[in-house]
Amino acid sequence: MSDTASPSPTPPRPAGRAKPRQSDIARAAGVSQATVSLVLRGAATGVVLAPETRRRVLSAAEELGYVPDPVATRLAAARNGMLGLYTFSTTFPTDVAHSYYPVLVGVEEEAAAQGQDLILFTGASRAADPTSDAAAVRRVRAADGCLFFGRHVPRDPIRRLSEDGFPFVYIGRREEPGISYVGADYVSASAEVAARLAALGHRRVRYLRENDDAPASTDRERGVADGARGSGLETDGLVERTDGGDVEARLARWRDEGVTAVITEETDTGAALSGLTAAVARAGLSCPGDLSLALLGTPAAAPAAPVPGLAGAISGFGVPMREMGRAAVRLLLDLIEGGPAPRSHLLACEPVAGATIGPPHPGR
Amino acid sequence: MSDTASPSPTPPRPAGRAKPRQSDIARAAGVSQATVSLVLRGAATGVVLAPETRRRVLSAAEELGYVPDPVATRLAAARNGMLGLYTFSTTFPTDVAHSYYPVLVGVEEEAAAQGQDLILFTGASRAADPTSDAAAVRRVRAADGCLFFGRHVPRDPIRRLSEDGFPFVYIGRREEPGISYVGADYVSASAEVAARLAALGHRRVRYLRENDDAPASTDRERGVADGARGSGLETDGLVERTDGGDVEARLARWRDEGVTAVITEETDTGAALSGLTAAVARAGLSCPGDLSLALLGTPAAAPAAPVPGLAGAISGFGVPMREMGRAAVRLLLDLIEGGPAPRSHLLACEPVAGATIGPPHPGR
């Protein structure tokens, strides 16, 4: 090509194979670069091109192996076909990462199905200080829209995105008005667990929740309380909070008080559950032999080894993480395409029969 | 701010809170936009700014809550702090996704540690036709560099990236010259497995590989053959290929031939392994009681239920998927920063003792 050495201003491209731009196509097809853009983006704008022009442009594009530069496309104020996923977590042990995996799978599946790429915004974890958190959240603007996930969410940076009209949806219920989310119906599912225990004959039950006010925890507590009231469980002293470390003493007390069943919750730390199962094991109790045990939420991972004292899988309900991920992607795409109308979904949780609840066996 | 209503040409921003650009900072600090860019990017260029100017710009940026637009940054030929991950797979069942998960974890960890975001390029799976595959691969240019992963890789699109000088690294060994990868040392690990069987007293062994020529399979076969030769195993008829469906008949034949151990490989489909374990179960054999069984590679997931006939975890070696992911990120970053010098690593595999190999027990 440029072997006939007439000094040209264009720098020599390696074998004419460097990535072609619209202007290259324009030159080849004898039209303007803007026309190339119109042809290539399809009839979206309602503009009608002469069939012959279309053909010339298309074949030149094909021949040159043109592919639009996603970065330029995005900068020019169009969409870039990228969805963000930003995960908040208190810390970043692998365990927590694993507990998020099902959501990722759902998000990835649906994104692929919709032809969208995914930007995983990492580093949420490292930011101890809120400032860098804000900066980190800002980066999500690189995507057309973003999914947020995690029990604890810094409100300010997100409020700002909202004010700027940036489309995003939470995975998990949120209290902030006018914000879209896809959540799990923890209230109903938790109430059902309480009712299940009542139906087995339990009356004095404890709900051990984590000392941490995420919406998921609030909903579960409300559901347990509602369910207890509705099914005849005692409600006095029903709810206790823990950080996971003091469960052994509580357990002894509960046994003295005649408690026959304990409900706890799964969170990203798993502190309440692991504290409880450890206490049960150390006390030499078995479930449901000595005590019924129910769990609100899916355990992060099946325990590597059988937990001593538990007859099998823990009874309670599972969270439809994967489906939440999928639904969130669909909702986000609606937001990006459609108007600003925020909507939200609450997905039903699946009851888990499990093997750790049974009729009451009063202790001591 | 703009309450003193002197008609300004700037459109009214909602409460002055819309996302600020460098030009906004420039106006506030009384400098040019280019200067803002210089200050904000740090002293990278060696340019020395007046401390006072720096201060003014920085504080204006802080006050306005400035965050650089990653898309614009990238388009202006700089980096945008995003690494791509492109996964090729023959198909996209959840099982396959799961088998890739450990790699993703490693990649994600290291990316986070290095302050890089991750773009997951999806849809590799859908592309039946090579053309759209090419287009899909092109998209990776949105990132500073890209990781490729999967047994089967379309060569043309990638060659093109290479010609264009786009930085990328494979996760898994590649044959193409001048390309960087982080692989597993399947040859050594496979040879060791063969030697382990020989040391237990086996002589007539079969290696059942998948009928599919990915580098990983080639390496494993070579390792098994090397190991067999080196340790005194019979090499005639050592290797057989399968698609997974016909294993039952082979197994019967092997027993007739006096084969005492079978080695197979793990792949993204898992066809050979699942075919083999199913055949063992149906034949009512037990491992290592009737037959020793070894596996080259980590099973995608621990089987939900114990596999009938197997005394426990399958013997063989594990692939350091997570560490490969981490190493690949580091290598990619080197590539992006440093020169074009391609380098590659081969990581050692961890032997897995397991419970399915033992001394030979000639069948029938």
Added chain:
DNA sequence: CTGAAAGCGCTTACAG
């Protein structure tokens, strides 16, 4: 139906 122009928000030589 198509072209010329402006602009997305940044970086990067190049002058002063």
Added chain:
DNA sequence: CTGAAAGCGCTTACAG
């Protein structure tokens, strides 16, 4: 030490 200009590759009104 800082400003003015050009450019990254595209989209989007706006004229013809």
